[in-house]
Amino acid sequence: MAKGTAQDIRRRNRFDVLRSVFAASAPASRQEIAVTTGLSFATVANLVAELLEAGVLLEVGHDDSKGGRPRARLAVNAARGALLGIDVAETSVQIELFDLALTVKRAVRRELSVVDVSPDQVVDAIVTGIEELIGADGELPHLLGAGVSVPGLVEREGGVSVFSPYWSWRDVPLRALLAERLVVPLYLDNPLKAGTVAEMWFGAGREADDLVVATLRAGVGVGIAVGGSLYRGATNSAGEWGHTCLERGGRTCRCGRRGCVEAYVSTRGIARTVRELDPRSSLLDADEEVVLANVARARAEGDPVAVEAVARTARYLGMAAADLLNLFNPQTLVLGGLVAEHLGERLLSQTREAIAEHALPATVQALTLQLSTVPGNPVTRGAATFALEGFLDDRETFGTVAAGRRAARTARALAP
Numbered sequence: 001m002a003k004g005t006a007q008d009i010r011r012r013n014r015f016d017v018l019r020s021v022f023a024a025s026a027p028a029s030r031q032e033i034a035v036t037t038g039l040s041f042a043t044v045a046n047l048v049a050e051l052l053e054a055g056v057l058l059e060v061g062h063d064d065s066k067g068g069r070p071r072a073r074l075a076v077n078a079a080r081g082a083l084l085g086i087d088v089a090e091t092s093v094q095i096e097l098f099d100l101a102l103t104v105k106r107a108v109r110r111e112l113s114v115v116d117v118s119p120d121q122v123v124d125a126i127v128t129g130i131e132e133l134i135g136a137d138g139e140l141p142h143l144l145g146a147g148v149s150v151p152g153l154v155e156r157e158g159g160v161s162v163f164s165p166y167w168s169w170r171d172v173p174l175r176a177l178l179a180e181r182l183v184v185p186l187y188l189d190n191p192l193k194a195g196t197v198a199e200m201w202f203g204a205g206r207e208a209d210d211l212v213v214a215t216l217r218a219g220v221g222v223g224i225a226v227g228g229s230l231y232r233g234a235t236n237s238a239g240e241w242g243h244t245c246l247e248r249g250g251r252t253c254r255c256g257r258r259g260c261v262e263a264y265v266s267t268r269g270i271a272r273t274v275r276e277l278d279p280r281s282s283l284l285d286a287d288e289e290v291v292l293a294n295v296a297r298a299r300a301e302g303d304p305v306a307v308e309a310v311a312r313t314a315r316y317l318g319m320a321a322a323d324l325l326n327l328f329n330p331q332t333l334v335l336g337g338l339v340a341e342h343l344g345e346r347l348l349s350q351t352r353e354a355i356a357e358h359a360l361p362a363t364v365q366a367l368t369l370q371l372s373t374v375p376g377n378p379v380t381r382g383a384a385t386f387a388l389e390g391f392l393d394d395r396e397t398f399g400t401v402a403a404g405r406r407a408a409r410t411a412r413a414l415a416p
Contacts, residue, residue: 010047011392011393012229013037013039013043013047014047014050014051014392015389015392016037016039016228017033017037017039017044017047017048017051018051018056018057018076018392019200019201019206020032020033020036020037021033021057021074021075021076022076022101022102022201022202023036023206024036026073027060027061027073027074027075028073028074028075029063029071029072029073029074030044030045030048030071030072030074031071033048033074048074052074055077055080056076056077056080056100056392057074057075057076057077058074058075058076058077059072059073059074060073060074060075061073076100076101077100077101078099078100078101078103079099079100080100080144081099081100081141081142081143081144081391082097082098082099082100082105082141082142082143082144083097083098083099083100083102083143083144083145083146083147083384083387083388083391084096084097084098084130084133084143084145084146084147084184084383084384084387085098085146085147085149085194085377085379085380085381085382085383085384085385085387086126086129086146086147086148086149086380086383087149087191087194087377087379087380087383088122088126088148088149088150088151089112089151089191089217089218090112090151090166090218090219091111091112091114091218092109092110092111092112093109093110093112093122093125093126093129094107094108094109094377094379094380095107095108095109095110095126095129095130095133095380096376096377096380096381096384097133097134097141098381098384100144100388102201102202102381102384102385102388104376106133107133107380108129108132108133109129110125110128110129112125116167116168117166117167118167119161119169119172119174119177120177122150122174123174123177123178123181126148126178126182127178127181127182130146130182143184144185144387144388144391145184145185145186145187145386145387145388145390145391146182146184146185146186146187146383146387147186147187147188147189147194147382147383147384147385147386147387147390148174148175148178148186148187148188148189148383149188149189149190149191149193149194149379149380149382149383150164150174150188150189150190151164151165151166151190151191151218151219152164152165152166152169152190152219153190153235153236153237153240154188154189154190154236155235155236156187156188156189156232156236158173158175159173159174159175159176159186159187159188160172160173160174160175160188161174161188165219165243165254165255166218166219166254174188175188185387185390185391187383187386187387187389187390189236189383189386190221191215191217191219191221191379191382192213192215192221192222192223192239192240193223193230193232193236193239193382194378194379194380194381194382194383194385194386195213195215195223195336195337195372195374195378195379195382196211196213196222196223196224196225196230196239196382197223197230197382197385197386197389198374198378198379198381198382198385199211199213199223199225199334199336199372199374199378199382200225200228200230201385202374202375202381203334203372203373203374203378204332204334204368204370204372204373205225205228207332208225208330208331208332208368209225209226209227209228209331210225210226210227210328210329210330210331210332211224211225211330211331211332211333211334212224212225212324212325212328212330212332212333212334213225213333213334213336213372214241214317214321214333214334214335214336214337214340215336215337215378215379216265216266216317216335216336216337216338216339216340217266217267217337217338217339218266218267218268218288218338219242219262219266220241220242220261220262220265220266220269220337221239221240221241221242221243221262222239222241222324223239224238224239224328224330226328241261241320241324242260242261242262242266243255243257243260243261243262244260244261244320244323245257245258245259245260245261246259246260246261246263246264246316246319246320247259247264250263250264251263251264251269251272254268261316261320264313264316264317264320265313265316265317265320265339266339267288267289267291267292267338267339268288269313269316270288270291270292270295270309270313270339271284271288271291271292273309273312273313274291274295274305274306274309277305277308277309278305281305282294283295283298283303283305283306283309289338292338292339292342292343293342294306295309295310295342295343296342296343296344299343299346310343310346310347310350311350313339313343313347314347314350314351314353314354315350315354317335317347317351317354318350318351318352318353318354318355318357318358319354319358321333321351321354321355321359322354322355322357322358322359322363323358325355325359325363325364325367326359326360326363329362329363329366330367331366331367331368332367332368332369332370333367333368333369333370334370334371334372335347335348335351335369335370335371335372336371336372336374336378337372340371340372341371344371345371348369348370348371351369352369355367355369
């Protein structure tokens, strides 16, 4: 059984300290960070010292003294460097440039072919999009890293797209292809993991250690956090809930199997539901995202086809989610992605009813069900957070800082 090393624990604690600073509504003191994280004041003080020396945090003022030493206030040093978050979706690539405080500075979207997409096309779209972003004002920001989310199964350590259900990709060394054209640290994973990491740093994960995040768009799946840590599984394929069976012998899924969850609650699944209800419905369109937008608008207007389409989608979603919730018993289930954004509270309330009907009472009693509150695109933000975590994990940066501080302590101890 794998056990956490002292370095793993320090890494987790460093993340927790920085997450608490991000979560604070105003610059935080070391004492407040200790309370928020549950870490000892000595541990927090030590980690804050490292983050200050690395330029990640800044002291931005002090509390008024009441006789003791004034408490310094800490904030993220937004100017320390820039991060890229890249969301490779089925028909587009969205690239966002963030400062270190994870504020979006610029964004660009590049369309992909609607037919089978090659790795070279994706690499070209990413590289030209980045060139457009960083060349917007003629200044090259100091890039600390780029996170890339690509759909399907990803071998994270090697940066390999193992399998994509949308394109005929198998074992594509995407990070190596990008590294031939980009001189920046690259971190690959999929949108399920990216969306969940975004929730852990900037959304519901700030309040819940046990969390499930359902991403509902062209692809469907979940990210899982257990005890405040992202759960990846043995091969980083945990969360492929969209390709579990909801209805035996049901609709054909793009993965080639039948009855998958994705075939019912994705953008394509909702378009198919509308088509089954009324093959001539004015809500239909060749673009499934347009169908989703039409359904959202028409549902608000009381259109019977749209009303029933949302109701069926919620029933499918609630039935599938109930099994998931019985297995993991999380504190919070978050619905995110394009489907949740468009259908919003109407989908949420009806899904809650379906979950209550199919999940165990104890599971439902402990559960908070909510829409994602992460600002902007959670996938690009989560991908940028992969790059932030990679930077915080950099042994060269923090190993040097820690070694320097240990040497200074030793020198003081040996001084006559």
